[in-house]
Amino acid sequence: MAVTLDGPAANGSDAAERPLLEVRDLVKHFPIRRGLLQKTIGHVRAVDGVSFDVARGSTLALVGESGCGKTTTGRLILRLLEPTSGSVRFEGRELQSYSAAELRQLRRRAQIIFQDPFSSLDPRMSTIDIVGEGLEIHGLVDRHERVDRVAGLLEQVGLSRNDLRKFPHQFSGGQRQRIGIARALATGPDLVVCDEAVSALDVSIQAQILNLLKDLQADLGLTYLFITHDLNVVRYTADRVAVMYLGQIVELAATEAIFEAPQHPYTKALLSAVPSIDPDERTEAHLQGDVPSPARPPSGCRFHTRCPHATAECATYEPVLTEVLPGHIAQACPCFVPDAMAAARKAVSAA
Amino acid sequence: MQVPEVVLDVRDLRTRFATRLGDVEAVSDVSFHIERGETVALVGESGSGKSVTALSILGLLESTGRIAAGSIEFNGRQLVGLPERQLRAIRGREIAMIFQDPATCLDPVYTVENQLVEALSIHQRISASAARARAVELLKLVRMPDPEARMKSYQHQLSGGQRQRVMIAMALAMDPQLLIADEPTTALDVTVQAQILDLLRGLQERTGTAILFVTHDLGVVAQVADRVVVMYAGRVVEEGSVRAVLKDPRNPYTQALLESMPGRVAGTGARLTPIEGVVPNLFAMPAGCRYAPRCPHAFDRCREESPPLLPVSGSRSSRCWLHDSGQLAGARS
Numbered sequence: 102m103a104v105t106l107d108g109p110a111a112n113g114s115d116a117a118e119r120p121l122l123e124v125r126d127l128v129k130h131f132p133i134r135r136g137l138l139q140k141t142i143g144h145v146r147a148v149d150g151v152s153f154d155v156a157r158g159s160t161l162a163l164v165g166e167s168g169c170g171k172t173t174t175g176r177l178i179l180r181l182l183e184p185t186s187g188s189v190r191f192e193g194r195e196l197q198s199y200s201a202a203e204l205r206q207l208r209r210r211a212q213i214i215f216q217d218p219f220s221s222l223d224p225r226m227s228t229i230d231i232v233g234e235g236l237e238i239h240g241l242v243d244r245h246e247r248v249d250r251v252a253g254l255l256e257q258v259g260l261s262r263n264d265l266r267k268f269p270h271q272f273s274g275g276q277r278q279r280i281g282i283a284r285a286l287a288t289g290p291d292l293v294v295c296d297e298a299v300s301a302l303d304v305s306i307q308a309q310i311l312n313l314l315k316d317l318q319a320d321l322g323l324t325y326l327f328i329t330h331d332l333n334v335v336r337y338t339a340d341r342v343a344v345m346y347l348g349q350i351v352e353l354a355a356t357e358a359i360f361e362a363p364q365h366p367y368t369k370a371l372l373s374a375v376p377s378i379d380p381d382e383r384t385e386a387h388l389q390g391d392v393p394s395p396a397r398p399p400s401g402c403r404f405h406t407r408c409p410h411a412t413a414e415c416a417t418y419e420p421v422l423t424e425v426l427p428g429h430i431a432q433a434c435p436c437f438v439p440d441a442m443a444a445a446r447k448a449v450s451a452a
Numbered sequence: 453m454q455v456p457e458v459v460l461d462v463r464d465l466r467t468r469f470a471t472r473l474g475d476v477e478a479v480s481d482v483s484f485h486i487e488r489g490e491t492v493a494l495v496g497e498s499g500s501g502k503s504v505t506a507l508s509i510l511g512l513l514e515s516t517g518r519i520a521a522g523s524i525e526f527n528g529r530q531l532v533g534l535p536e537r538q539l540r541a542i543r544g545r546e547i548a549m550i551f552q553d554p555a556t557c558l559d560p561v562y563t564v565e566n567q568l569v570e571a572l573s574i575h576q577r578i579s580a581s582a583a584r585a586r587a588v589e590l591l592k593l594v595r596m597p598d599p600e601a602r603m604k605s606y607q608h609q610l611s612g613g614q615r616q617r618v619m620i621a622m623a624l625a626m627d628p629q630l631l632i633a634d635e636p637t638t639a640l641d642v643t644v645q646a647q648i649l650d651l652l653r654g655l656q657e658r659t660g661t662a663i664l665f666v667t668h669d670l671g672v673v674a675q676v677a678d679r680v681v682v683m684y685a686g687r688v689v690e691e692g693s694v695r696a697v698l699k700d701p702r703n704p705y706t707q708a709l710l711e712s713m714p715g716r717v718a719g720t721g722a723r724l725t726p727i728e729g730v731v732p733n734l735f736a737m738p739a740g741c742r743y744a745p746r747c748p749h750a751f752d753r754c755r756e757e758s759p760p761l762l763p764v765s766g767s768r769s770s771r772c773w774l775h776d777s778g779q780l781a782g783a784r785s
Binding site for chain 1: 613644647669671694699709710714722723725726727728730
């Protein structure tokens, strides 16, 4: 069954509307080694066949619990890790075919903001060196221009010229994250991977940074891949949401559709587990147990060990990613797609 | 009607830390109480003093910290100034605690069985077989999957959620009157957090243990607590029933904190309402109201004089001069 992975904005044939980022069947298996000879005794299937597009200027959120592969996916897209198989295209060009020089260009145009503003900044470097490092590496400024460029970047993220000579310990967590953002913006990127970029911040500060990221996106036309475990943050930032579980995307749709009409039982359970701020709205635990280890993912549907609707067949057949509603993709499950099991059986016999 | 039984009564607590740059006060004049069978949430952002308050109650401050003033009465007994030996006995038997990271609290070289049996036999005379049976019972009580098998596990063989279940089982082993839970679900995945919150609610209904729940998450507060104490920069700024405080916050800080939550604003066109500025530095606390530098309603008096906790409707109180001058209605724009 053909699955459309494009967002509504990317349906045209016009080359200008080609998604900035196209990810297809991305796989990353980490070997588990043991013993004196470091023999490989198995693999952690961190990312196991992930496909999605991100349209230029939009935000896709990758959301899921620990071990779902969201962070590994982000690293693969930036080529900080080499994929086991599958393809990542940036502006239509396969990352694997990049020359060394092109890869350097990619480093300039695709940046990352990390979770922990305490450990991701070198404590011995001043703000100007942290933010200006990328400018120099890529030969974007000479030494005279550097001060002004970095000062400009600091102002853009809500800091000031007076902060140029300060060191990370002189800033609060929120301010450090602003420095991390300025560093990412320095090279003029098109794509920014935000890896739990606001998760370590207090909620009042988190709001400042989320607003800043949104303003920067509007001003600079940035494309975000927003990796987070926090569904509240997703609702505010993302245009589209991919829900991941044990290395696979179980559902991908527009943010409103995910929150208002989730289809997959895992998405539903995840949403219902977020503690409601309304004391009259009791948040119940709908799932039992923990996320299984990605080193030994369950057979068939990976969610079947925790799924309240699971039947014996769910352990046998792998569900097929299906467009269940226009622009709304999910791993088809008999609980919301009547012929899902038939499709899964057919997929097995065809293989 | 039964007279409410106060298990913990904290009055005017001040906790100070000695630093290279002089003394700092992390907790200032904090007062609250917990009744039997009640869950009180201590909520605040980093630097609010919520964890230091909990550690002060437990007598577990680092060596540089000390309780400078105030009283902590537990079942009518004064804990402030009690010798460590006696405090330890209370901590072991009557006040239990669970923390954010169970991995650091469990001993890596002992099995779950070793640790549970030890916890059970420290405070009561119990035979080895009875202790073992009780340990399995406790694991069942905390809904540990496959409890018999898990008895033989070491902590590295358990998931984060399972470790927290073991911690809760160990806390329950002594049948405490007060459980202090410091961010017990913060490190857990959201689906596991929901299970642990469910578990704590159910256990409290059954045992009537009073719970002090320290958290930064207002959603968690809404789900577990009966009453909430909101802290900011070392002080209590608002106190009341969870329903009242979360649905109709009176203090400008509580209002702003709720407004800044991203879950409240849906849709990609919307904007959040952050609290501008940062939490004040312990070395440079504002002279008047500590929230004044970030408060959109602040006026001259706020910057000069610290407001007291003032009663607002019923059993609620809030620390704000607006209540004094009857201007609060205007504060909620």
